[in-house]
Amino acid sequence: MKNRKTITDSTVDPDVLAYTVGDDPVLDLSLAVWDCMGTAAHVTMLSEMKGLARPVVTTREAAAARRELGRIAALAEKGKFEIRIDDQDVHMAVERMLTERLGDLGKKIHTGRSRNDQVAVDVRLHMKDEILRAETETVTLAAELQAFGAKSGAVPLVGRTHLQPAMPSSVEMWATGHAEMILDQLENLEAAYRLADVNPLGSAAGYGVPLPLDRRRTTELLAFSRPIHNCFGASMARGECEAALLSALAQLMAVLSRLAEDMILFSMPEFAYFRLPREYCTGSSIMPQKFNPDVLELVRSKAAQVLGLQTAAISLLHAMPGGYNRDLQDCKWLYMKGLDLARRTLRILAKVVKGLKVDAEKCRAAFTPGVFATDVALMKVAAGTPWRDAYHEVRDQFAALYDGKRAEVAVMDPDEAVAAKTHEGTTGGIDHRIYLRREKAALKSISGRLGALHAARRALLGM
Ligand code: ARG
Numbered sequence: 001m002k003n004r005k006t007i008t009d010s011t012v013d014p015d016v017l018a019y020t021v022g023d024d025p026v027l028d029l030s031l032a033v034w035d036c037m038g039t040a041a042h043v044t045m046l047s048e049m050k051g052l053a054r055p056v057v058t059t060r061e062a063a064a065a066r067r068e069l070g071r072i073a074a075l076a077e078k079g080k081f082e083i084r085i086d087d088q089d090v091h092m093a094v095e096r097m098l099t100e101r102l103g104d105l106g107k108k109i110h111t112g113r114s115r116n117d118q119v120a121v122d123v124r125l126h127m128k129d130e131i132l133r134a135e136t137e138t139v140t141l142a143a144e145l146q147a148f149g150a151k152s153g154a155v156p157l158v159g160r161t162h163l164q165p166a167m168p169s170s171v172e173m174w175a176t177g178h179a180e181m182i183l184d185q186l187e188n189l190e191a192a193y194r195l196a197d198v199n200p201l202g203s204a205a206g207y208g209v210p211l212p213l214d215r216r217r218t219t220e221l222l223a224f225s226r227p228i229h230n231c232f233g234a235s236m237a238r239g240e241c242e243a244a245l246l247s248a249l250a251q252l253m254a255v256l257s258r259l260a261e262d263m264i265l266f267s268m269p270e271f272a273y274f275r276l277p278r279e280y281c282t283g284s285s286i287m288p289q290k291f292n293p294d295v296l297e298l299v300r301s302k303a304a305q306v307l308g309l310q311t312a313a314i315s316l317l318h319a320m321p322g323g324y325n326r327d328l329q330d331c332k333w334l335y336m337k338g339l340d341l342a343r344r345t346l347r348i349l350a351k352v353v354k355g356l357k358v359d360a361e362k363c364r365a366a367f368t369p370g371v372f373a374t375d376v377a378l379m380k381v382a383a384g385t386p387w388r389d390a391y392h393e394v395r396d397q398f399a400a401l402y403d404g405k406r407a408e409v410a411v412m413d414p415d416e417a418v419a420a421k422t423h424e425g426t427t428g429g430i431d432h433r434i435y436l437r438r439e440k441a442a443l444k445s446i447s448g449r450l451g452a453l454h455a456a457r458r459a460l461l462g463m
Contacts, residue, residue, distance in 0.1 A: 007092045017085065020326065025083040027332055028090035032076035032083075033457070034125040035090045036069040038118060040460035041221040042201060043069075043109050051212050056111050065109060068101055069094070070461040077463070090122070091115045112213055114205040116324045120238045123332065125222065125453070127196040127245060130339050132450045135189050137346035138252065139442050142179040144353040145259075146435040149175030154427060155360045156414035157273060158371055165371045168417040170427045171273075171358050176435060178259045183438050185255055188248035195241040199224035206235030206323050223456035238328050239317045242335040246310035249342045250303075256345055257303035260296040263356070267293060272362045277355040295348060302341045309338045364414050372412045373398060375420070379410075 028035075047055060047062035057065070072094060075081045087093035092115075099106030152171035159169030199222060202208070202215035208231040215227040228234040266273040281291035313334045316327055373394050380390035400407040422428040457463065 007087070007095065017088070021085055021088050022329065023333060024089045024329065025085060025087070027336060028083055028093075029076070029081065030336060031090050031119075031122040031126055032081050032094070033073045033461075033463075034122045034129075035094055035118070036073040036076070037125060037457050037460050038121040038201060038222065039094060039109055040066045040069045041218045042113055042118075044221060044460070045214050045217045046108075046111060048217065049212050049214065056211075057105065057108050061105050061108075064102060065098065065105060066460060067462065068098055070463055072097055073461050073463055089115070089119070091118050112204060112209045112211045113201070114324075116205050116235055116238070117200050117203045119332075120200040120203075120234065121222070123238075123335075124196045124198070124200070124224070124241065127241065127335070128193065128453055129450070130343075131189055131193045131196065131245065132446050132453075134249075134339060134343050134346065135186055135193075135442065135446050137343055137350070138182060138186060138189065139439050139446075141256075141346050141350045141353065142182045142435065143439050144350045145175045145179035145182065146432060146439070148353055148356060149173075149179065149430070150432055152358045152360075154415070154418050155358055155363050156367065156418045157363050158366045158368075165366070165368055167374055168367070168371055168412075168414060168421070168427065170418050171363065172430055173427050174262070175353075176430050176432070178255075178262070179435055181255050182252075182259075183435070183442070185248070185252040186442055188251050192241070192245040192248040194225075195237075195244050197225045198237075199227045200234035200237060202227065203231035203234035206232050221456065221460060223452050232322065235324050236322060238324070239313065239320075239331045242331040243310065243313040243317060245335055246306065246313050246338045249338045250307045250310040253303035253306040253342055253345065256349060257300045259349065260299035260303075263352070264293050264296045271366070272359055273366070275357040275359060276352065277357070280352055280355055295352060299345055299349065302345050306338050306341050309334045309341075367414045367417075369409045369411045370398060371414075372410070372417060375412060375417055376410045 043057060043062045043065045047057045047059050049056060072081065081093070083090055083093040087096055095106060095110060097106075098109060149172040152175065155171040157169045157171045157174055158165045159167045159173075199215065199219040201218045201222070202213045219225075219227045228237055263274060263276070265271060267276050276291070276293055278291060280293075280295060282294040284290035284292065313331055316330060316334075320327055377387070377390040377394045380393065381387050385393070394409075397407040397409050401409065418427040420428065424431070
Protein backbone atom coordinates (compact mmCIF):
# COMPACT_ATOMS: atom_id res chain seq x y z
CA MET A 1 0.00 0.00 0.00
CA LYS A 2 1.21 3.47 -0.87
CA ASN A 3 1.62 6.19 1.72
CA ARG A 4 -1.37 8.53 1.85
CA LYS A 5 -1.45 12.23 1.17
CA THR A 6 -3.47 14.41 3.55
CA ILE A 7 -3.98 18.18 3.89
CA THR A 8 -1.37 18.44 6.65
CA ASP A 9 1.09 15.67 5.88
CA SER A 10 2.76 14.94 2.59
CA THR A 11 3.16 11.27 3.48
CA VAL A 12 1.87 9.17 6.31
CA ASP A 13 2.21 5.44 6.70
CA PRO A 14 -1.29 4.00 6.10
CA ASP A 15 -1.28 1.95 9.30
CA VAL A 16 -0.19 4.97 11.33
CA LEU A 17 -2.87 7.06 9.66
CA ALA A 18 -5.55 4.47 10.44
CA TYR A 19 -4.42 4.17 14.06
CA THR A 20 -4.27 7.90 14.70
CA VAL A 21 -7.49 8.69 12.89
CA GLY A 22 -9.28 5.98 14.84
CA ASP A 23 -13.05 6.35 14.79
CA ASP A 24 -13.03 10.06 14.00
CA PRO A 25 -14.56 9.67 10.50
CA VAL A 26 -17.65 8.22 12.22
CA LEU A 27 -17.67 10.08 15.54
CA ASP A 28 -17.05 13.45 13.91
CA LEU A 29 -20.26 13.14 11.89
CA SER A 30 -22.04 14.24 15.10
CA LEU A 31 -19.88 17.36 15.09
CA ALA A 32 -20.23 18.29 11.41
CA VAL A 33 -23.00 20.89 11.73
CA TRP A 34 -21.33 22.41 14.79
CA ASP A 35 -18.00 22.51 12.92
CA CYS A 36 -19.66 24.47 10.11
CA MET A 37 -21.17 26.83 12.69
CA GLY A 38 -17.79 27.42 14.37
CA THR A 39 -16.12 28.02 11.02
CA ALA A 40 -18.86 30.45 9.96
CA ALA A 41 -18.28 32.47 13.14
CA HIS A 42 -14.50 32.38 12.64
CA VAL A 43 -14.64 33.53 9.02
CA THR A 44 -17.12 36.31 9.92
CA MET A 45 -14.76 37.53 12.62
CA LEU A 46 -11.78 37.34 10.21
CA SER A 47 -13.63 39.56 7.75
CA GLU A 48 -14.27 42.16 10.46
CA MET A 49 -10.71 42.19 11.84
CA LYS A 50 -9.42 45.75 12.20
CA GLY A 51 -5.90 47.14 11.82
CA LEU A 52 -4.67 45.01 8.94
CA ALA A 53 -3.20 46.51 5.75
CA ARG A 54 -5.36 44.11 3.77
CA PRO A 55 -8.30 42.01 5.04
CA VAL A 56 -7.64 38.28 5.35
CA VAL A 57 -11.06 37.69 3.84
CA THR A 58 -13.47 40.33 2.59
CA THR A 59 -17.06 40.74 3.78
CA ARG A 60 -18.28 39.29 0.48
CA GLU A 61 -15.98 36.30 0.78
CA ALA A 62 -17.16 35.70 4.33
CA ALA A 63 -20.77 35.70 3.11
CA ALA A 64 -19.89 33.24 0.34
CA ALA A 65 -18.10 30.99 2.83
CA ARG A 66 -21.10 31.07 5.19
CA ARG A 67 -23.42 30.12 2.34
CA GLU A 68 -21.24 27.17 1.41
CA LEU A 69 -20.93 26.14 5.06
CA GLY A 70 -24.72 26.22 5.26
CA ARG A 71 -24.88 23.84 2.30
CA ILE A 72 -22.35 21.48 3.87
CA ALA A 73 -24.25 21.58 7.17
CA ALA A 74 -27.49 20.76 5.35
CA LEU A 75 -25.78 17.74 3.74
CA ALA A 76 -24.60 16.66 7.17
CA GLU A 77 -28.12 16.96 8.59
CA LYS A 78 -29.35 14.68 5.81
CA GLY A 79 -26.62 12.15 6.54
CA LYS A 80 -24.95 12.88 3.19
CA PHE A 81 -21.67 14.26 4.53
CA GLU A 82 -18.66 12.00 4.27
CA ILE A 83 -15.36 12.08 6.13
CA ARG A 84 -12.64 10.19 4.28
CA ILE A 85 -9.71 8.62 6.00
CA ASP A 86 -7.40 11.05 4.16
CA ASP A 87 -9.36 13.92 5.71
CA GLN A 88 -8.57 12.46 9.14
CA ASP A 89 -11.41 14.35 10.78
CA VAL A 90 -14.42 16.60 10.21
CA HIS A 91 -12.30 19.75 10.29
CA MET A 92 -10.25 18.87 7.27
CA ALA A 93 -13.19 17.30 5.46
CA VAL A 94 -14.99 20.67 5.67
CA GLU A 95 -11.87 22.56 4.56
CA ARG A 96 -11.45 20.17 1.62
CA MET A 97 -15.05 20.65 0.52
CA LEU A 98 -14.83 24.43 0.87
CA THR A 99 -11.64 24.46 -1.17
CA GLU A 100 -13.15 22.23 -3.85
CA ARG A 101 -16.06 24.63 -4.20
CA LEU A 102 -14.55 28.03 -3.40
CA GLY A 103 -10.92 27.65 -4.47
CA ASP A 104 -8.50 30.00 -2.70
CA LEU A 105 -11.18 31.24 -0.31
CA GLY A 106 -11.45 27.71 1.08
CA LYS A 107 -7.71 27.78 1.75
CA LYS A 108 -8.08 30.96 3.84
CA ILE A 109 -10.68 29.86 6.37
CA HIS A 110 -8.17 28.20 8.70
CA THR A 111 -6.21 31.47 9.09
CA GLY A 112 -5.39 32.10 12.74
CA ARG A 113 -6.98 28.88 13.90
CA SER A 114 -5.81 25.40 14.88
CA ARG A 115 -7.75 22.19 14.91
CA ASN A 116 -7.14 22.31 18.66
CA ASP A 117 -9.43 25.28 19.27
CA GLN A 118 -11.68 24.21 16.41
CA VAL A 119 -12.47 20.78 17.85
CA ALA A 120 -12.83 22.28 21.33
CA VAL A 121 -15.51 24.64 19.96
CA ASP A 122 -17.31 21.84 18.10
CA VAL A 123 -17.38 19.62 21.18
CA ARG A 124 -18.72 22.43 23.38
CA LEU A 125 -21.49 23.39 20.97
CA HIS A 126 -22.46 19.74 20.56
CA MET A 127 -22.33 19.20 24.31
CA LYS A 128 -24.49 22.22 25.11
CA ASP A 129 -27.15 20.93 22.73
CA GLU A 130 -26.94 17.39 24.12
CA ILE A 131 -26.89 18.43 27.78
CA LEU A 132 -30.03 20.50 27.31
CA ARG A 133 -31.74 17.56 25.62
CA ALA A 134 -30.60 15.22 28.39
CA GLU A 135 -31.96 17.70 30.93
CA THR A 136 -35.33 17.70 29.18
CA GLU A 137 -35.37 13.89 29.34
CA THR A 138 -34.42 14.05 33.01
CA VAL A 139 -37.38 16.32 33.71
CA THR A 140 -39.67 14.04 31.69
CA LEU A 141 -38.67 11.01 33.79
CA ALA A 142 -39.15 12.95 37.03
CA ALA A 143 -42.56 14.09 35.78
CA GLU A 144 -43.56 10.49 35.00
CA LEU A 145 -42.59 9.44 38.52
CA GLN A 146 -44.48 12.37 40.03
CA ALA A 147 -47.57 11.53 37.96
CA PHE A 148 -47.28 7.86 38.92
CA GLY A 149 -47.07 8.93 42.58
CA ALA A 150 -50.10 11.19 42.23
CA LYS A 151 -52.07 8.46 40.46
CA SER A 152 -51.36 5.79 43.09
CA GLY A 153 -52.53 8.21 45.77
CA ALA A 154 -51.54 7.10 49.22
CA VAL A 155 -51.42 3.32 48.57
CA PRO A 156 -49.49 2.10 51.60
CA LEU A 157 -46.05 0.66 50.91
CA VAL A 158 -43.70 -0.88 53.45
CA GLY A 159 -40.81 1.53 53.91
CA ARG A 160 -37.52 -0.30 54.29
CA THR A 161 -34.12 0.24 55.88
CA HIS A 162 -31.42 -2.44 55.53
CA LEU A 163 -33.99 -3.88 53.08
CA GLN A 164 -35.96 -4.98 56.19
CA PRO A 165 -39.51 -3.74 56.83
CA ALA A 166 -39.15 -0.44 58.71
CA MET A 167 -42.03 2.05 58.76
CA PRO A 168 -45.23 2.85 56.90
CA SER A 169 -44.59 4.56 53.59
CA SER A 170 -46.63 4.95 50.42
CA VAL A 171 -46.21 4.39 46.70
CA GLU A 172 -46.60 8.14 46.32
CA MET A 173 -43.74 8.79 48.71
CA TRP A 174 -41.56 6.21 46.97
CA ALA A 175 -42.23 7.61 43.49
CA THR A 176 -41.89 11.29 44.34
CA GLY A 177 -38.80 10.58 46.43
CA HIS A 178 -37.13 9.12 43.34
CA ALA A 179 -38.47 12.04 41.27
CA GLU A 180 -36.84 14.51 43.62
CA MET A 181 -33.48 12.72 43.50
CA ILE A 182 -33.66 12.81 39.72
CA LEU A 183 -34.57 16.50 39.60
CA ASP A 184 -31.59 17.20 41.88
CA GLN A 185 -29.36 15.71 39.19
CA LEU A 186 -30.15 18.74 37.05
CA GLU A 187 -27.75 20.65 39.31
CA ASN A 188 -24.83 18.46 38.22
CA LEU A 189 -25.85 18.64 34.59
CA GLU A 190 -26.10 22.41 34.90
CA ALA A 191 -22.58 22.57 36.34
CA ALA A 192 -21.37 20.60 33.31
CA TYR A 193 -23.36 22.91 31.06
CA ARG A 194 -21.75 26.03 32.54
CA LEU A 195 -18.29 24.52 32.01
CA ALA A 196 -19.19 23.76 28.39
CA ASP A 197 -20.69 27.21 27.78
CA VAL A 198 -17.35 29.05 27.37
CA ASN A 199 -15.56 29.79 24.13
CA PRO A 200 -12.07 28.43 23.41
CA LEU A 201 -12.01 29.77 19.82
CA GLY A 202 -9.08 32.07 19.10
CA SER A 203 -6.75 30.19 21.42
CA ALA A 204 -5.49 28.47 18.24
CA ALA A 205 -2.94 25.78 19.12
CA GLY A 206 -3.12 26.95 22.73
CA TYR A 207 -0.91 30.05 22.57
CA GLY A 208 -2.81 32.59 20.45
CA VAL A 209 -1.63 34.05 17.10
CA PRO A 210 -0.07 37.34 15.91
CA LEU A 211 -3.35 38.56 14.39
CA PRO A 212 -5.91 40.92 15.98
CA LEU A 213 -8.50 38.14 16.56
CA ASP A 214 -11.71 39.37 18.18
CA ARG A 215 -12.53 36.55 20.56
CA ARG A 216 -15.49 38.45 22.05
CA ARG A 217 -17.06 38.61 18.61
CA THR A 218 -16.97 34.84 18.00
CA THR A 219 -18.23 34.34 21.55
CA GLU A 220 -21.25 36.46 20.75
CA LEU A 221 -21.82 34.86 17.33
CA LEU A 222 -21.68 31.35 18.82
CA ALA A 223 -23.89 32.23 21.83
CA PHE A 224 -21.29 31.28 24.43
CA SER A 225 -21.48 33.01 27.84
CA ARG A 226 -17.85 34.25 27.67
CA PRO A 227 -14.48 33.41 26.10
CA ILE A 228 -12.04 31.23 28.04
CA HIS A 229 -9.64 34.07 28.79
CA ASN A 230 -6.25 32.37 28.77
CA CYS A 231 -5.33 30.65 25.49
CA PHE A 232 -3.17 28.04 27.20
CA GLY A 233 -6.00 27.53 29.69
CA ALA A 234 -8.38 27.05 26.77
CA SER A 235 -6.23 24.23 25.44
CA MET A 236 -5.97 22.71 28.92
CA ALA A 237 -9.77 22.80 29.26
CA ARG A 238 -10.14 20.24 26.47
CA GLY A 239 -11.05 17.00 28.18
CA GLU A 240 -11.89 18.70 31.44
CA CYS A 241 -15.41 19.62 30.43
CA GLU A 242 -15.88 16.14 28.94
CA ALA A 243 -14.80 14.66 32.29
CA ALA A 244 -17.13 16.99 34.21
CA LEU A 245 -20.02 15.97 31.99
CA LEU A 246 -19.22 12.28 32.45
CA SER A 247 -19.10 12.77 36.19
CA ALA A 248 -22.57 14.37 36.11
CA LEU A 249 -23.81 11.53 33.90
CA ALA A 250 -22.25 8.87 36.13
CA GLN A 251 -23.99 10.33 39.15
CA LEU A 252 -27.29 10.60 37.30
CA MET A 253 -26.96 6.98 36.17
CA ALA A 254 -26.21 5.86 39.73
CA VAL A 255 -29.49 7.48 40.80
CA LEU A 256 -31.32 5.79 37.92
CA SER A 257 -29.80 2.42 38.78
CA ARG A 258 -31.32 2.66 42.27
CA LEU A 259 -34.72 3.38 40.79
CA ALA A 260 -34.28 0.37 38.49
CA GLU A 261 -33.22 -1.84 41.38
CA ASP A 262 -36.28 -0.87 43.47
CA MET A 263 -38.51 -1.70 40.53
CA ILE A 264 -36.79 -5.06 40.04
CA LEU A 265 -37.25 -5.92 43.72
CA PHE A 266 -40.80 -4.70 44.07
CA SER A 267 -41.95 -6.51 40.94
CA MET A 268 -40.45 -9.84 42.06
CA PRO A 269 -43.25 -12.37 42.68
CA GLU A 270 -42.15 -12.55 46.33
CA PHE A 271 -43.01 -8.85 46.71
CA ALA A 272 -45.43 -8.24 43.82
CA TYR A 273 -46.14 -4.65 44.87
CA PHE A 274 -45.58 -3.57 41.28
CA ARG A 275 -46.18 -5.24 37.95
CA LEU A 276 -44.26 -4.49 34.81
CA PRO A 277 -46.44 -4.62 31.70
CA ARG A 278 -45.90 -7.95 29.97
CA GLU A 279 -44.58 -6.31 26.81
CA TYR A 280 -41.77 -4.73 28.87
CA CYS A 281 -40.55 -8.14 30.05
CA THR A 282 -38.42 -10.59 28.12
CA GLY A 283 -38.75 -14.35 28.15
CA SER A 284 -36.40 -17.29 28.43
CA SER A 285 -35.51 -19.69 25.62
CA ILE A 286 -36.01 -22.67 27.94
CA MET A 287 -38.25 -21.60 30.86
CA PRO A 288 -41.70 -20.84 29.45
CA GLN A 289 -42.93 -19.14 32.64
CA LYS A 290 -40.37 -16.34 32.55
CA PHE A 291 -41.16 -12.62 32.33
CA ASN A 292 -37.84 -11.06 33.18
CA PRO A 293 -37.08 -7.39 33.90
CA ASP A 294 -34.04 -7.34 31.56
CA VAL A 295 -34.65 -3.70 30.71
CA LEU A 296 -34.07 -2.70 34.33
CA GLU A 297 -31.07 -5.00 34.70
CA LEU A 298 -29.50 -3.27 31.71
CA VAL A 299 -30.08 0.09 33.38
CA ARG A 300 -27.82 -1.15 36.20
CA SER A 301 -25.27 -2.27 33.64
CA LYS A 302 -25.33 1.03 31.71
CA ALA A 303 -24.86 2.89 35.00
CA ALA A 304 -21.74 0.84 35.65
CA GLN A 305 -20.48 1.55 32.14
CA VAL A 306 -20.95 5.32 32.43
CA LEU A 307 -18.99 5.26 35.67
CA GLY A 308 -16.30 3.41 33.73
CA LEU A 309 -16.33 6.07 31.03
CA GLN A 310 -15.89 8.77 33.66
CA THR A 311 -12.97 6.89 35.14
CA ALA A 312 -11.49 6.48 31.66
CA ALA A 313 -11.74 10.23 31.00
CA ILE A 314 -10.06 11.20 34.25
CA SER A 315 -7.40 8.52 33.82
CA LEU A 316 -6.71 9.82 30.33
CA LEU A 317 -6.21 13.36 31.65
CA HIS A 318 -4.21 12.29 34.67
CA ALA A 319 -0.63 13.61 34.54
CA MET A 320 -0.96 14.59 30.88
CA PRO A 321 1.52 17.37 30.10
CA GLY A 322 0.17 20.88 29.49
CA GLY A 323 -0.90 21.86 25.97
CA TYR A 324 -2.55 19.71 23.32
CA ASN A 325 -1.74 16.03 23.19
CA ARG A 326 -3.39 13.58 20.80
CA ASP A 327 -4.62 11.56 23.80
CA LEU A 328 -7.35 14.19 24.03
CA GLN A 329 -8.94 12.92 20.84
CA ASP A 330 -10.03 9.83 22.78
CA CYS A 331 -12.11 11.96 25.18
CA LYS A 332 -14.53 12.40 22.33
CA TRP A 333 -15.99 8.89 22.17
CA LEU A 334 -16.06 8.71 25.97
CA TYR A 335 -18.40 11.66 26.40
CA MET A 336 -20.43 10.77 23.30
CA LYS A 337 -20.92 7.21 24.54
CA GLY A 338 -21.80 8.45 28.02
CA LEU A 339 -24.44 10.81 26.64
CA ASP A 340 -25.85 8.09 24.43
CA LEU A 341 -26.16 5.58 27.28
CA ALA A 342 -27.61 8.10 29.72
CA ARG A 343 -30.13 9.57 27.30
CA ARG A 344 -31.36 6.15 26.14
CA THR A 345 -31.72 5.12 29.78
CA LEU A 346 -33.70 8.23 30.71
CA ARG A 347 -36.09 7.61 27.83
CA ILE A 348 -36.67 3.91 28.50
CA LEU A 349 -37.19 4.50 32.22
CA ALA A 350 -39.83 7.15 31.51
CA LYS A 351 -41.65 4.54 29.46
CA VAL A 352 -41.32 1.81 32.11
CA VAL A 353 -42.56 4.11 34.89
CA LYS A 354 -45.52 5.15 32.78
CA GLY A 355 -46.49 1.50 32.31
CA LEU A 356 -45.90 0.40 35.91
CA LYS A 357 -48.96 -1.04 37.71
CA VAL A 358 -49.48 -1.11 41.48
CA ASP A 359 -51.08 -4.05 43.29
CA ALA A 360 -52.58 -2.17 46.25
CA GLU A 361 -53.70 -5.33 48.05
CA LYS A 362 -50.24 -6.90 47.86
CA CYS A 363 -48.79 -3.62 49.16
CA ARG A 364 -51.17 -3.61 52.15
CA ALA A 365 -50.73 -7.34 52.87
CA ALA A 366 -46.99 -6.79 53.31
CA PHE A 367 -47.51 -4.73 56.47
CA THR A 368 -46.21 -7.04 59.20
CA PRO A 369 -46.75 -5.83 62.81
CA GLY A 370 -43.18 -4.61 63.09
CA VAL A 371 -43.82 -1.91 60.48
CA PHE A 372 -46.05 -0.14 63.04
CA ALA A 373 -43.67 -0.56 66.00
CA THR A 374 -42.31 3.00 65.92
CA ASP A 375 -45.78 4.49 65.47
CA VAL A 376 -47.07 2.39 68.39
CA ALA A 377 -44.22 3.60 70.62
CA LEU A 378 -45.01 7.18 69.61
CA MET A 379 -48.66 6.63 70.61
CA LYS A 380 -47.39 5.72 74.08
CA VAL A 381 -45.45 8.99 74.06
CA ALA A 382 -48.68 10.83 73.22
CA ALA A 383 -50.20 9.15 76.30
CA GLY A 384 -47.41 10.50 78.53
CA THR A 385 -44.66 7.82 78.48
CA PRO A 386 -41.11 9.20 77.98
CA TRP A 387 -39.79 8.14 74.53
CA ARG A 388 -37.04 5.80 75.73
CA ASP A 389 -39.38 3.93 78.06
CA ALA A 390 -41.97 3.57 75.30
CA TYR A 391 -39.23 2.34 72.95
CA HIS A 392 -38.12 -0.36 75.44
CA GLU A 393 -41.66 -1.55 76.10
CA VAL A 394 -42.21 -2.16 72.40
CA ARG A 395 -38.67 -3.43 71.85
CA ASP A 396 -39.13 -6.11 74.55
CA GLN A 397 -42.28 -7.40 72.84
CA PHE A 398 -40.55 -7.68 69.47
CA ALA A 399 -37.45 -9.25 71.03
CA ALA A 400 -39.66 -11.97 72.48
CA LEU A 401 -41.29 -12.53 69.09
CA TYR A 402 -37.86 -12.66 67.46
CA ASP A 403 -36.84 -15.40 69.91
CA GLY A 404 -39.95 -17.43 69.00
CA LYS A 405 -41.84 -16.66 72.22
CA ARG A 406 -45.40 -15.42 72.46
CA ALA A 407 -46.06 -11.71 72.81
CA GLU A 408 -48.93 -9.34 72.20
CA VAL A 409 -48.03 -6.57 69.77
CA ALA A 410 -50.31 -3.74 68.71
CA VAL A 411 -51.02 -3.37 64.99
CA MET A 412 -52.58 -0.53 63.04
CA ASP A 413 -54.41 -0.07 59.79
CA PRO A 414 -51.84 0.66 57.02
CA ASP A 415 -54.01 3.35 55.44
CA GLU A 416 -54.53 5.08 58.77
CA ALA A 417 -50.82 4.89 59.57
CA VAL A 418 -50.03 6.51 56.21
CA ALA A 419 -52.62 9.25 56.75
CA ALA A 420 -51.47 9.91 60.32
CA LYS A 421 -48.12 11.34 59.22
CA THR A 422 -48.79 14.84 57.98
CA HIS A 423 -45.67 16.99 58.35
CA GLU A 424 -43.85 18.25 55.26
CA GLY A 425 -42.61 15.52 52.96
CA THR A 426 -44.00 12.51 54.80
CA THR A 427 -46.73 10.17 53.58
CA GLY A 428 -49.59 12.58 54.29
CA GLY A 429 -47.62 15.69 53.44
CA ILE A 430 -46.37 15.30 49.86
CA ASP A 431 -46.90 18.54 47.96
CA HIS A 432 -46.98 17.83 44.23
CA ARG A 433 -46.88 21.53 43.41
CA ILE A 434 -43.21 21.56 44.44
CA TYR A 435 -42.38 19.06 41.68
CA LEU A 436 -44.58 20.74 39.10
CA ARG A 437 -42.97 24.12 39.81
CA ARG A 438 -39.44 22.74 39.56
CA GLU A 439 -40.24 20.88 36.36
CA LYS A 440 -41.82 23.91 34.75
CA ALA A 441 -38.96 26.25 35.71
CA ALA A 442 -36.38 23.76 34.41
CA LEU A 443 -38.16 23.28 31.09
CA LYS A 444 -38.48 27.02 30.60
CA SER A 445 -34.80 27.65 31.20
CA ILE A 446 -33.80 24.69 28.99
CA SER A 447 -35.97 25.76 26.05
CA GLY A 448 -34.73 29.36 26.29
CA ARG A 449 -31.14 28.22 25.97
CA LEU A 450 -31.82 25.64 23.25
CA GLY A 451 -33.63 28.38 21.37
CA ALA A 452 -30.69 30.79 21.66
CA LEU A 453 -28.18 28.15 20.54
CA HIS A 454 -30.22 27.17 17.50
CA ALA A 455 -31.01 30.79 16.63
CA ALA A 456 -27.26 31.49 16.58
CA ARG A 457 -26.76 28.45 14.35
CA ARG A 458 -29.47 29.55 11.95
CA ALA A 459 -28.08 33.07 11.82
CA LEU A 460 -24.60 31.80 10.91
CA LEU A 461 -25.60 29.01 8.54
CA GLY A 462 -28.96 30.19 7.26
CA MET A 463 -30.45 26.79 8.03
N1 ARG B 1 -9.14 14.98 15.71
C1 ARG B 1 -8.26 15.73 16.54
C2 ARG B 1 -8.71 15.67 18.02
O1 ARG B 1 -9.83 15.38 18.27
C3 ARG B 1 -8.23 17.16 16.11
C4 ARG B 1 -7.12 17.94 16.65
C5 ARG B 1 -5.83 17.50 16.04
N2 ARG B 1 -4.76 18.37 16.49
C6 ARG B 1 -3.52 18.03 16.41
N3 ARG B 1 -2.63 18.89 16.88
N4 ARG B 1 -3.14 16.90 15.87
O2 ARG B 1 -7.94 15.91 18.90
